[in-house]
Amino acid sequence: MLFSNTFQAALFILLTTTATLVQAEDGKLIPYAKVDDNFYVLLSDVDGSNVGVNVAENGLIIVDTMLPKAGDKLTATIRDISDKPVKFVINTHDHMDHTGNNKYFLELGATALTQDNITNNKQLKVVTSTAASHSTNDLLVYFPDNNVLMMGDTFTNNWYPTFWTGGLKGQINVINKALELSDEDTVVVPGHGFITDSNGLKQYRDNNIEWVNRIMELHAKGLNIETIVQDKELHSILEKFANDARPVADLERVMQRFVEKTIKIELKLAQK
Template sequence: MKRLLFLLTGIVCLNPAFAQDMDGVEIRTTKVTDSIYMLEGSGGNIAVSVGEDGVFLVDDQFAPLTDKIFAAIAEISDRPVRFVINTHFHYDHTDGNERMGEAGAMIVSHDNSRIRMSGDQVIALFKREQDAYDEVGLPVITFSESMTFHFNGEEINVFHPGSAHTDGDAIVHFKTSDVLHMGDVFVRYGFPFIDQPNGGHVDGLIRGVQRALDRTGDATRVIPGHGQLSGRSDMIAFVDMLTKIRDRVMAGINAGHSLEAIVASDPTRGFEERGIETGPFVKTVYDSLTHGHGH
């Protein structure tokens, strides 16, 4: 069991899922297609592919929710969980790993996410520590660029969009069903969290969404890392917003302005309805552009 330590009180909390009492959390199931479902509880959205071959999961939320997640899956399939893809290493997407591993699931991630889950981590923006997982909770298969599963009659391509939300992101494309799970490269809670100290980069995030957009059509269903089931137009609006804000921050940097002056120039203007504190977000964009590598 992982310990989640608050290092300080009064944390900046961009993600409303954090610090919830898990006892009161219920798992809500949304049918996406005949064979793919989205589960929402607390933490990152879960995708479930069901069929003859078994259950294929994308992300597994928090360990205290695992029994409820298994119960929700049992409502739609009587098969075991064979694979769990981790979209990145953050605990609100992966803390179910140890229970999933114990239950016999094969855990899969990008190379860098396994490295991060193998050691203790700090998620600086939230002032949180994430302890290393036991062996049973670590991915047994990792990839660097992309890999493809042939499972439940479906071609499932898992690809690394480059360093975007972290340096170990995976986007899952259920090609046959025309469904994407974006991990936290695309979220619906407002300005995205870019984990710059753990390899995230605003330019990578923009390019990652664009790479995913290349695979979409008007009928594509998009499961965001957090928030409601979405589509192509929602991702276009998201990437347009990010590009505009990024360009404003870059213009300030090029003009020699300080972070404080750039924050004061309100580079998120026009997007206030997103309703999230803009200072920390502008700082992560600034940090990416001034000392992130972005590739």
């Protein structure tokens, strides 16, 4: 796989060996990876989320549509992949960085696929609904012919875990469901971050368990958030999330926010 960005390329090659080469033109196009002749993955955080493009016989199926501001780059990149029209749009969930250009494609004649109408649609393969995890309406979108699994934000491997609806339990549920759909050759695509495989997903699940358990252990000892974020063990768990791939100016403040949200959701769910 060839990227305009060497760092991304290095990470990609590190994380997967299943996909083949593709190129992206600096600046004008969104970097993308060719999984096979009929499946491409656009990889970008600055433009919103990762996007899946399935090239079907009579048109394209697009999984997620990035931020509104990325519209021109998104359409140019899709045109670089195929001349076929966008026939279907499906979203892994309804957050703006995944749905920003839905309207544009629908106005051009695309049909929105939802969990309700998908079963009647022979074009798209399998969509599995999941328990609440990142949002209340997370979908796993799986393409059996290509063996590609688009996970939306139930999986982000360049950032902190964001299970703000379902907590750790919801996060584990959704990953287990994804692993049921996958085999060792499945190309697993996170909502943000880098393409990986089922081993990458298992590692992420383990990291999540460690992250939440350590935070809740420190919280149970009566430590405040400012003290919790100083914890060495927590920092070493954090490194496993590869979130140095998306550096932040003020790590401590960001970490405080994520620790605070983790405690909040876990306490809330524990009361139920």
